[in-house]
Amino acid sequence: MIQVSQALTIVAENSSEMPTQKIQVNKALGYILAKTVHSPIAMPPFRQSAMDGYAFTHSKRHQYDVISTSQAGDHVNTKLEFNEAVRIFTGAFVPDDADTVVMQEHVMANEKSILITNMPEQFANVRSKGEQIQKDDVVFEANTLITPAAIGFLTCLGITEISVYKKPKVAILVTGNELVKPGKKLPKGKIFESNSVMLQAALQTVGIKKTKVYTVKDKLKATKKALKEILPQYDIVLISGGISVGDYDFVKEALLANEVEELFYKINQRPGKPMFFGKRNETLVFALPGNPASSLTNFYVYVYPAIRNKMGFSEIHLPKLIRKLNADIPNTTGKTLFLKAIYDETHVEVLGGQSSAMLNSFAIANSLLIVPNDAEMLKKNELVTLLPIGGF
Template structure:
């Protein structure tokens, strides 16, 4: 049995970025750039009006003859004489010899003559060519997370494809004779299976939306068979349940018989002690405890950073902050504790129902309180480490 820090170090060492691939910009939300992007053009590509109004050459004049109109999408570089102006709209081309746009709200117009009642400064309301970015300038650095704004920026530069790190193909294997799919009739001795949908939701939270799920009874032959196919087809295998030491816990044996290298088994923590991490070729395997709170805690602490590293993220672990605990707490277990909690800007409270089988308070928690194995007495208002979950 190893300590939490050892487990995290082993996972980090044995997880790696996945191969790069080209994808459509429109489909790139949440991916990580594998290559820096440089602008293929000036943006804006011409001098633009930033307002609806009138464009003119700045001078001592306050009245101008309106000789033409420039709408967004129009182009005319006809020279405009001194004393003349053009009606112009936001985003429209500004002819070369005009340098200023007055807002229409600051004018009066009669008989094709515009009078400026509030004179702007010279060059006002004109976006220069390349004002946002110039050709060959850096658009986005390597390892940038693609957001909706980044997609919009790339699209306005005419970029349709980018190179990113692939997202891992993830499979969830749920074990247990007692499990029934939600929505079906339940009989005595059975319980509804919740871990798969919980894990699928957690995966969606980090941008992994295509997940396969398989269910297998507590049977060694069937467990070996399903794991063999999953190890061949997926980058990450998540197994729920069957990893403890009961007579019907076959997952570890099935993994080892399929050539999975055991990198660690059991962590000195609560909840989630019977956690297995292994690897076969480039596929990594987490066999998670079956109790729901243990499953989700283990996902946040261990699976989450491995997947983030696969996806190309630089910061892979959930952040840690310090908060003052609202009650005294004693840890006599000798284990690292991950306690469901609620934190605000100053304090954190340990919630009720800390059992590894219970999700009732986990559903309302916004943090995990991290208490190291070698810390026994925690005093009220003492600062503790907190891992926010939202």
Template sequence: MISVDKALHIIKSFPKEYTFETVELRNALNLVLFEDIFSPINMPPFRQSAMDGYAFRYSENQKFTIVEESKAGDGHNYVLNEGEAVRIFTGALVPDNADTVIMQEHVEREGEIIQIKKMPFQFANIRKVGEQINIGELALKKGTQLNEAAIGFLAGLGITTISVYKTPKVAILVTGNELQKPGTKLELGRIYESNSIMLEAALKSIGVKDIELIRVKDNYNSIKNRIKKTLSTKDILLISGGISVGDYDFVREALLENEVEELFYKVNQKPGKPLWFGKKANTYVFALPGNPASALTCFYIYARPLLKKISGCKNNYLQKVKVISKTVINNSSGKTLFLKAHLEGNSVEVLQGQSSAMLYTYALSNALICVDSETTEIKIGDEVECIKLVL
């Protein structure tokens, strides 16, 4: 059995290599750039009007004759003489020898003559060539997670495909003879299986889309064969249940039989002690406890950071904060505790129902209080470390 810190240190050392893929920009939301992107053009690529109005050569004149019109998309570069102006619209090409645009609200127009009521400063209301970015400049750095604005920005540069960190393919393998599919009439001695849909939701919340759900009975050969098949096709295998030391817990033996390297087994924590982590080739395996709250806690603390790291994210861990405890906490277990809690402002309260089987309390939680193994008591008003579950 190892400490929480040691387990996290082992996981943090992986992966050694990263993979990437080329995707269409339109499908890249929340993906992470695998390479720097440099602008192929100036943006804007020509001098643009920043508003609807009139473009002219700046002078002391107050009256100008309208000789042409420039609307967005027009490619004609008009030549203006002294005292002439072009009717212009937002985003339209500003003639080369015009240096100022006045908004239409600041002129009076009679026919083709405009009288300026409020003269703008010279060069006003013109977006310069390359004002946003120049050709060859760094547009977005490697490691940038693409939001809606980033995708729009790159599209505006004419980019259609990009290289991104490849998001992992994940399988969730659930074991247990007692498990029954939700939506059926519950039989005596059975419980509805919830871990697969819970873990699937947790994966989707961090952008993982390629997810396969597998259900296996507590049979050694069935578990071994499904693990073997999955290891060759997935980047991450999450196994729920069958990792403890009961007569029908076959997962560890099946993993070792499939030559998955055991990197650690059992962590000095509560809940989630029987956590197993291993690796074969480029596939990582987390064998999570079967109890739902234990499984979810282990996912948050251990699996989630590795999944985000593989996906190229920089901020892989849930945010930790120091806050004031509103609850007395006793820890005589000698283990690190992860307690479901409610965080509000600068204080946090432990919720009732800390059993590893209880998801109800988890559903009401927005934080986990982390009490290290050497701390035996926390009093009301003491500072505690808190992991925020709401991003």
């Protein structure tokens, strides 16, 4: 059995980045850039008007003759005398002879001339060429997350294809004779299977939207066969249940029989102690506890950073927050505790229902409070560390 810090290090060291692929920018949402992108053009590519109004050469004059119009999409480089202006619209080309745009609300106008009633500063309302970015400047560094705004910015620069890290293919294998699919009649002695749906939802929070769910009974032969089929097809395999030491827990034996290298088994923590982490070639295997709260805790602490590492994120772990504790918390276990909690701007409250089988408190928690294994007591108003899990 190893400590949490050791387990985190082993997961990070063994979850190397996925291969890269070229992808259309409009399909790249949620991917991570594999290569730095440089701009092929300046943006804006010419001097633009930031307002609907009139372009002119700034002076002490207030009255100007309007000699032409510049609409967005036009490129008429009108020659202007000192007393002349151009009717102009937002995004339109500003003639070389003009240096300022006065907004239309600040003029009195007829068809042929304007009188400026509120004179702007020189160069006002003119977007310089390359104001956002110059040609060949860095648009985004490698390891940048592609967001809707990033897609918009890349597209406005004329970039249609980028190099990203592939997203890992993930499978979920659910074990247990006691499980019944939701929607069916629940016989006595059975429970509804919820971990696969829960894990699929958790995977979506890290950008994995498509997963395949497999089920298997608590039989060694069936478990070995299922893993033999699944392991070669996926980059990450999550297994729910069957990893403890009961008479019907066959997952570890089946994994070893399928040549999965054991990197660690069991962590000095609560909940979530009986977890197996292994590797076969480049496929990562997380055998998670069957108890729902244990399974979800270990997803956030270990699976989440492994997936982010493979996807190319530079920061792979959930961020850590510091808050004041609102009550004493004893720890007589010698284990690291991950307690379901709710925090606000200043304090954190540990919830009831901390059993590894309970999801009711997890469903309203917005954080996991970390109690170190060597801390026998955390005192009220002491600063403690949280992992935020809300806001998805």
